[in-house]
Amino acid sequence: MEYLKINGTHFYNMVINASNKLEEQKVFVNSLNVFPVPDGDTGTNMSMTFRAAVTEIEGMSTTSIGEISKKLAKGALMGARGNSGVILSQVFRGIAKGLEDKEEVNSLEFANSLLEGSRSAYKAVMRPTEGTILTIIRTAGESAVKSRHTDVISLMEEVCLHSENILNKTPEMLPVLKKAKVVDAGGMGLLIILKGMYEALKNDIKAKIISSEANSVESFAPASSIEEADITFGYCTEFFVLGKNISVENFRNELEPHGDSMIVVGIEDAVKVHIHTNDPGLVLSKAVKLGELSKIKIDNMREQHRHILHEEAQFNGNEAAQTKEEKNEEKKKYGFISVAMGDGIKNIFEDFGVDFVIEGGQTMNPSTQDILDSINKINAENIFVLPNNKNIIMAANQAAELTDKNIIVIPTKTIPQGITCVTIFDAETGLEENVEAMKQSIANVSTGQVTYAVRDTEMDGKNINEGDILGIVEGKISQVGSDIYDVCQSIIINMCNEDSELITIFYGEGADEIKVKLLVEALEEKYPDKDIQSYNGKQPLYYFIVSVE
Template sequence: MEHLYIDGRNFYNMIINASNKLEEQKEFVNSLNVFPVPDGDTGTNMSMTLKTAVSEIEELKGSSLDSIAKKLAKGALMGARGNSGVIFSQIVRGISKGMEGKEKISAKEFGNSLVEGSKFAYKAVMRPTEGTILTIIRAAGESASKSSNVDIVNLLEEVCNYSEEILNKTPEMLPALKEAKVVDAGGMGLLIILKAMKEALETQMDYTISKEASEAKTQKAAINTIKTESIKFGYCTEFFVISNNIDVEEFKSELEKHGDSMVVVGLDDVVKVHIHTNDPGLILSKAVKLGELSKIKIENMREQHRHILVKEDEIPKEISEPKVELKKYAFIPVAMGEGITNIFRDLGADEIIEGGQTMNPSTQDILESINKLNAENIFILPNNKNIIMSANQAAELSDKKVYVIPTKTIPQGISAITVFNSEVEAEENIDNMNEAIKNVKTGKVTYAVRDTENEGKIIKQGDILGLVEDKIEEVGSDVYTVCEEIASKIMDEDKELITVLYGRDADDETVNKLVERMEEKYPDVDIQSYSGKQPLYYFIISAE
């Protein structure tokens, strides 16, 4: 049977299968991240981005190719998480652009849409790096555009084979990949998607969204058509569990019998839980047995629904149109860890997005925080290099004046908000904050999640790693010794302040002794220490 066209039904099934397959293999994709630190989340970010996009088209089964493509692009844009998710969202936008206004497309037109996907992706990156997902989407587009195949299954076979061939060459393009003995994680994620699309078109099956994928469905649409009494589970319950010993799949199986719309996602020792249930206390009692609970939020959906159904003319004017004073400035930092969050609050942050390593907020998450604020100028502090692109995308989508200060670490974010001056104009503040973050040198202490080699250093799973500006500088067995070594590497004669943020697993007494040793070693430097209570990183230390 020949497959000469892709119509709405075909494309719908291709995307659903791609989302399901990527969800199944996201941990494999995560394992390909170059650094052996516990924040390799490329697979998770790409999967969550695609799942959010899929939630936009779930009700469009049987719709036209054009309408599905448009909705998919919007969903990917809003759901983009991390750099890999943002780049992937642009690939989806480009592919959808190639399908604009069409009921069905031929092999040649599908090839052109892949080329558009490549163009959009490259435009999204200021300094494109070869050997990444960019290289793979370009290879896919080139292969498709050069092919003479009119059967789209055969075309996709060519595209997948060539893309895989190029993916296997990515270690030759990026030395870090070669040394770690892995191919590019984002490229692998894209290849999984392309192969799944081919499989769906070839089998002509009708695919359904897997349970895991449907958990990411956005909470919206047709609320006024739902009767309050038909809401089966009344309490939207969300929280984080912090623990080193959570079997996520077992935990999900335990919870799913007590509710629906469940999301249980995370890596290593931080797991985010979202569930609709009639017994939030039971859910929390099960979770607290596994670890510490954080950011608990319980909302009565039946009560919310009743409020939504109240007619506008029955709502008092002063309630329906609250007057919120317009502030001149507002700040939105991204942070993880109760102590770090409190530091930003004390420094005047207006809205804090919980996230960071392993849990990058989406474009939608950031945009929702922007929309909560009534301010003339809003500054976003991503505090992580993998969140900057999502923040920029959210800023572009907002109709407010939003400025992204490109902070890559928590100490840079703290330094930026510290030098802020409410008495001067936004442009001067931006210059001052950008100048301040240049003077901050950051070190981190964490652990290795696998055996590898990095710049000649032999690393074994469980080793303590010391990083300076995301470069592995120290490998050891003692957290505090490695921290001292990293402190010496970020110090120079111009530095006047050392700040030590210690994680939730650190011992206060031992930290105090560490600080005392550092004070003896650097008598002319002011040394401050705070309990950041951050996961994954034993220490975040900065010099400025």
Template sequence: MEYLKIDGYRFYNMMTNACNKLEEQREFVNSLNVFPVPDGDTGTNMSMTFRSAVSEIKAKEENCPISQVSKQLSKGALMGARGNSGVILSQILRGMAIGLGDIEEANCHEFANSLLEGCKSAYKAVMRPTEGTILTIVKAAGEKAINSKEENITALMQEVCKHCEEVLNKTPDMLPVLKKANVVDAGGMGFLIILRGMYEALNNNIEVSLAEKKEHISENFMHQQDIDPSQIKFGYCTEFFIKSKGADLEAFKKDLAPYGDSMIVVGEDEIIKIHIHTNDPGLILSKALKLGELSKIKIDNMREQHRRILEAEYPAENQVVSNEIVEKNDDLKKYAFISVASGKGIIEIFRDLGVDYVIEGGQTMNPSTQDILGSINKLNAENIFVLPNNKNIIMAATQAAELSDKNIVVIPTKTIPQGITCVTEFNEYEDTNINIDNMTKAMSKVGTGAITYAVRDTEINGKCIKQGDILGLIEGEIKEVGNDSCGICESLIKQMVNKDSELISLYYGYECEETEVKDLVNRIEKAYPELDVQYINGQQPLYYFIISVE
């Protein structure tokens, strides 16, 4: 169907259809993960981020301005961004909103310009852009669109989709690691699916609603942490919007603060979004009514929700205790720590080291920008250090820091051992900058190994890998392939230890047999009598062992 211009309603249908298509193909995108380890979550991160974006759209009637819908989409993506791919997607949507400005409808050239602005924002968000990734596909979309002679937006999107597919198929030639794994870039495929969904909505004149949400285990795991429901201090998750002009948001925050926690108050274009955990939703809504008209009210009983999810999803032996709820403390501290971690034992280590708040997550369970911002809002400190402990969480943590009005320092830890070392190096009596310097230096001296399993057949660096094989990784690179996790662990340690090494730490997962672990530790102690060797029941999922050599 021909469209010379599109308004907000048509744009809403384009994005909603794209969101549904991405959700349908989420696992396919996940399967394109380069490494065959069980952390291929690009599709999940992009899908959850995009759903958060589309769910934020309130103007769904005909003739609403496209700029209004685009800004709502951008805001939803910003708060819901998960993983590096999700953060990049949020920046694409932010750029598109900038490109659309304040217009009511977009013609072909204006829409093409918004795609180009999406490309520019995405590239700015990445410190060292790499071609052959989602960035390349975004650039292909923007450049093809802006150079097109089409006046019909449907035809424009058809051209863009065709060109992006051609470029995506060339990504293995741009990144050797893709060619070796015989896959195209996962993030690029996710973005192409979005573009195709947008085109399909225009071509078929689709009017569509957001498909029913499919619960992701990882999402439940993060938001419904395995704690005793009776210990949930504020039991009702309350979310709503206020239509208000000139509201004093800071005063409103102070007014709500005594009645709950996990509070987020975001205002944009005379619309205020509220999220708070409270025991009296009625009181919160009553206070909000003084500011203006309420809409999209959602109240969830977290204790009931928590019990239901645990019963449905998690066997009792795998339940984990985390710091989902922290005691509210009105005394201003000089320093506070937030860490991301998975596994009861590892979480307890961070707690014992004085970390104030642990967000449960990691591989396959990347917390969103809003998850991290929510934990920041729970802490009352002059300086808050955030330890992502995973390379795929650093961008979301940085984005959360930029959205906070507190002094947030993201230490870019990529592994659990790096995070633990940073906390041990911290000195509460030192200056902030000295602590940052000390933790950053200490982090760089930690060697990290991991033992996991292959989720599919592939060949990497000359190594033929079959689904189910045990994999040994050092700093994320596959070094060993076999069928004996303990034997591979010994081999990795041998490669990691050098003349300067002093300590070997072994964190074993919940699938490991303790007797086998003790035998392994005995062999390691005999092999390295001059080094200290410690082993901890980390109870982490996915990884049989996490190794630290310092």
């Protein structure tokens, strides 16, 4: 069998099969993360991103490869999680650009779309690093356009073989991979996708999305916390408007009098709409004047409220659960969104006035859509987003680009950096002054973490065995030991200098409060001139998160 051309049906089966393969192998991809800690999440992020993408095209009957790829790219964009997920979404955004307006494509046209995917991915990264997923998509695109194959199956086979060969060379490109004795995790995820696409075409697979082990990460307010009468607008209405040159701002202004909790976001030739309204028909009649309607979904929230009270733990409410007071409040000058994991840390952010704390961080990076949903819930002129994780910053920036609100992403990479930012924020000071002060404060915070090793490796000149306790300072392994309290004390001593004034300890789920107290007392005796604080962060995986300022 050979395919001189492929259409939307072929591409549909290719990407769904690829998504299934990545879902099956995400744990393996996670295991390739360089750091031998229990929060490796590259495979999870890529799988959840791609799962959101293929869910967007599920059930589409069109044979146009341009339409399928466009929908797929939109789903990936909104579902992107972590740096690897954001880069993957840009890969498929570029591929969609290369396949735009095409019913079917030959091998050269498909090869060019892969190269376009590479270009799009590189544009998304400020300082591209070779030996990563970027290298794999670039060399995949380059090998594809150089290929002499007219059969798309043969083309994909050649691309997969070349990509695997390059992936096996990534340890030579990045010393950190060589030391850890792994290939690049993101590159492996992309190779699995390419192989899944090839397999579907070669074996003529009619793919269906397999069920995922991942739980929904939507965060809801308790249904029992509101009365049915509090639901001012009863119908949650969602749909897409497909059309060219739609003025998102004008359409948003037209819909505003007819509901609340409104999201109107334009993505290329489509507009995504979410609104709570009492007249869905009126909203749809206005929308249909602008273009073709797709994915229409209308839910009676009052009826849902009556049915979900007994399923609180599963559904935990929805964004319609805002109280009347929240809905009617005047727009404030500043709002805050933070990402955190651990009830104790979440409570700290809330105590400092953060409007929404998105549950996530290591192991569960929120998606672009998760961040965008939180942005939409805040009625403020300026909204700060604190990612508190280097792997969430790209998704936060992507969400900021998809809204007309003034979003300021402060590039916090750790929980202590985020907490410091909210503590030094001054509501009486101007926006630019606050932004500058918060960015400067990040440099004054040194962060340490205590966790455990999930595999044997050698890193930063240290031999590490599975189960060892690791003390990490500013992203590098500083201590290897067997006792979490000894390791914690050691990294704090290494972090302190004569200018240090404040030591803060957030202890997690695996820590003993009595032993934490003894640790604090030992530090107070050693550093009588420093202020030492401890909080029960209740965070998973990390016995301690510490900061020195």
